[in-house]
Amino acid sequence: MNWILLIIGGLFEVGFASCLGKAKHATGTAVYGWYTGFIICLAISMLLLIKATQTLPIGTAYAVWTGIGAVGTALVGIFVFRESAEFWRLFFMATLIGSIIGLKFVSSH
Known part of the structure; x- marks a missing residue:
């Protein structure tokens, strides 16, 4: 169950990073909406990470959480923000x- 929470937390990490990207391009009151989304996603992501580390090793959980966030944010950058999708x-x-x-397969939990 904590692996599922960790994955969902990683997806919320993608959410808070994406909100930052959208806030950068927003104008007027829309900026506040994107920053509110950032804060909400950040809080949920951190709470799920904390919950997952109650049974998973912190090193593994943090590496997986940041990895999901990094890959997910890069994919959002490619598909939403039109960043490059070069081979490397x-x-x-x-x-x-x-x-x-x-890491999931070698983890003892």
Whole structure:
């Protein structure tokens, strides 16, 4: 169950990073909405990480959480913010995903 919470927490990490990106381009009162989304996603993400580390090793949980956030945010950058999708960027995202899966399989929890 805590692996599921950790994955959801990683997805909320993608959410708070994406809100920052959208806030950068927003104008008027929309900026406050994106910053509110940032704070909400940040709080949920951190709470889920804290909950997951009650049974998972902190090193593994943190590595998986940041890995999901990094890959997810990079994918949002490619699909939403039109960032480059060059071969090496995709290659290293794939290796990061492989590392996340590997950590799950070698974890004792």
